[in-house]
Amino acid sequence: MDAAVVMRKFNRFYARCIGVLVEPHLDTGRPLGPSRVLFEVGPDGVRVADMRRRLGLDSGYLSRLLRRLQHEGLVTVTPDPTDGRQRVVHLTPAGRHERHHLDRKSEESGRRLVGSLSERRQTELATALTTAERLLRAATVDVDIVDPRSPQARSALAQYFGELDDRFPNGFDPGDDGAASTVLRAPGGAFVIMHSDGVAFGCGGVQRIDEVTGEIKRMWISPDWRRLGLGARLLTGLENTARELGYTCVVLDTNATLVEAIAMYERAGYRPIERYNDNPYAQRWFTKDL
Amino acid sequence: MDAAVVMRKFNRFYARCIGVLVEPHLDTGRPLGPSRVLFEVGPDGVRVADMRRRLGLDSGYLSRLLRRLQHEGLVTVTPDPTDGRQRVVHLTPAGRHERHHLDRKSEESGRRLVGSLSERRQTELATALTTAERLLRAATVDVDIVDPRSPQARSALAQYFGELDDRFPNGFDPGDDGAASTVLRAPGGAFVIMHSDGVAFGCGGVQRIDEVTGEIKRMWISPDWRRLGLGARLLTGLENTARELGYTCVVLDTNATLVEAIAMYERAGYRPIERYNDNPYAQRWFTKDL
DNA sequence: CACGGTCGCTGACCTTAGTCAGCGACCGGT
DNA sequence: ACCGGTCGCTGACTAAGGTCAGCGACCGTG
Incomplete structure (x- = not known):
């Protein structure tokens, strides 16, 4: 069993599952981009440059995404007191709430997906995915x-x-x-x-x-x-x-x-x-x- | 370990890996859409309607994607002899070659991804992904x-x-x-x-x-x-x-x-x-x- | 305090993906 | 021969994601 071949096969298959898992984002009226950003902010705030690097986004694009979220009242973007060039993003209470809400919906759709499997099979799936994630993380560190x-x-x-x-x-x-x-x-x-x-x-x-x-x-x-x-x-x-x-x-x-x-x-x-x-x-x- | 939570976590992580795995498509000068279609044709040809159902694409959209591939000389689209309304897609030799080429590149990028893992870890990863795919397929049948x-x-x-x-x-x-x-x-x-x-x-x-x-x-x-x-x-x-x-x-x-x-x-x-x-x-x- | 470099922002622009209504060709049943 | 339905195609349109050059504010160093 060649890992690269299995990867490719899995990837082709998983590309379809993603449709289902992405679904919950759709009825928020917000496209995926802003949602990804919302998740990346995290509880303690994050510097814009860090986020850009992590998500691999263009500076201008991210700037627009942030403005959209800011306009929706979900995040605040304030200058970094230690470095006037940089700016820091924080979640507002509404943003925290929205994030949590999205998290719940996403979990729910995951649960619907695996719901037809028996308890035992669900555990088996969770174990397999955890192992895969751990190894892939190690490989892409x-x-x-x-x-x-x-x-x-x-x-x-x-x-x-x-x-x-x-x-x-x-x-x-x-x-x-x-x-x-x-x-x-x-x-x-x-x-x-x-x-x-x-x-x-x-x-x-x-x-x-x-x-x-x-x-x-x-x-x-x-x-x-x-x-x-x-x-x-x-x-x-x-x-x-x-x-x-x-x-x-x-x-x-x-x-x-x-x-x-x-x-x-x-x-x-x-x-x-x-x-x-x-x-x-x-x-x-x-x-x-x- | 809740399977739905693990799913969500894995999904969030995997969304990033996909960037790497999708990469090989990029330097073909062809966007993802046509490539997906190319893979769906298969060696024996396929009816357009079947493909549309399987990929969940709009009739007009698929029509355009096919014309693009046809224009590139990768597929032929001919009327179905048994039903004049339907049309059948076949790969040309060039299409078969392109598909094979893409397959190789995709496998190669998978190999690069897992290359830093030891033989044993690669096997472990392959096993985990195979198990996950099997269970997810069972869940989404x-x-x-x-x-x-x-x-x-x-x-x-x-x-x-x-x-x-x-x-x-x-x-x-x-x-x-x-x-x-x-x-x-x-x-x-x-x-x-x-x-x-x-x-x-x-x-x-x-x-x-x-x-x-x-x-x-x-x-x-x-x-x-x-x-x-x-x-x-x-x-x-x-x-x-x-x-x-x-x-x-x-x-x-x-x-x-x-x-x-x-x-x-x-x-x-x-x-x-x-x-x-x-x-x-x-x-x-x-x-x-x- | 000048200078090279970084940071975030803006406007202009492009591709990709996808939707929708309508059309002509064709099928099966009557 | 007609009729309802299917199939694929076309044109018109939209949203989303993304790229690029340029700009002003700001930093650390010499």
């Missing part, structure tokens, strides 16, 4: 360079530190993380996050050791997304980033308790070396030529 | 009344007879099926097929016994599609058909070897009765008031 102080980066780092604190025998103290993170930026450093639809589930950084050597730091994949080969992809991404920063060699350190990570480094061609820093949490050190 | 002499009906009946021949201890001889099938038509009778995207995987008929009694005949579900509750849905469909034909009661006979069928009849409220016909293959007889 994005790796982007971001500022380590950005909310997304901070959220990923917080999860990372939390996990280290749980796993290390004596806990983990990130120390002055704010200062430490500033080295994970240009020039000489970078911080990347791995995400799908804006939800970060992995991160990692590169910082300068010397002219030709970069260090890979803070590499982490969320526990929910492990064992999908994402670690190796993230590592490759970080190596490419290091190469673009001009390094010809990378080093990294790790704790002996992180056995999966160590195995992955070895698979990726890393060689163990002597201690090169005074990181109190480090017990293993590796290097690789780029 | 169409039941239509057709002429029992139509190709679809004949194909379903041939499979049915073949299976009976395998399962009955002394084989099965349909006798003069052509003549027998004519009673499964209006007035007084009907023949329905169960299908998804035009591929029949179930059938059944109603014929007249007397003024108030219909008989359910030739009920069959393809082995690949059993244990999904489709038998019960088909039976309900046939009962509704019988009701619409004016019957207040239905009867049916069956062979003792068809144990799944017998169990289903009992679950559906059928009561065993005495032999009411001289069908040599029948060993059980049932009835139900509508």
